[in-house]
Amino acid sequence: MNGAARRDPQWWTDWLSAVEEYRTEHGHTDIPVTCRTRDGRWLGSWISARRRDFREGKLSGDEVAMLAAVGVDVRIQGRAARQRTQSARSAEQWEQRIAALAAFRDRYGHPEVPQRYVTEDGLRLGGWLSHCRVAHRNGTLDPRRA
Incomplete structure (x- = not known):
């Protein structure tokens, strides 16, 4: 995905809405990497990509805040993310x-x-x-x- 698409506000709105829908349905945002949205998008992979973007310094402070607002902590990954969410x-x-x-x-x-x-x-x-x-x-x- 190119950087221009990632900066599109509608792109963020669509993905964050999918995260909120998942959280409403499941009660958490410990989204498996294999999870797909109802319309077939790979939500778990999207979350993993945002965590990678964070590690690589590619997320703005606003983007980190938007993810945090829907319950996604980009600072943690893998087993640590699962354990924290499960706890x-x-x-x-x-x-x-x-x-x-x-x-x-x-x-x-x-x-x-x-x-x-x-x-x-x-x-x-x-x-x-x-x-x-x-x-x-x-x-x-x-x-x-x-």
Whole structure:
């Protein structure tokens, strides 16, 4: 791709919209390199190319800011990017599940969630809580979450 196309505001808008659509659908921007948009564009490859552009000093400060605004950190790549995103996602999921447990307790007056209980939005709260209890008994649950 030539530099002129990369500087076209519509080009950026189209790609950033695709990133936002992915984030809305999946809850994160840990986009696999093999990911394609609905219209067939290689979104994961595009993200990788922007990270390469950043390393090579080819992104302006505004471009870096636009990527950051949609949740893409161009400073990290590969395994570090996946681990950072997974860690953030894990913390977010933990908070969502704790909120669902609190809602269950508020609704039913106790936190004894049946193992097969599924929330209205499809969260398998009972299975998750059972997994947490087993992890706690085995000493594999993070002490901050016990």
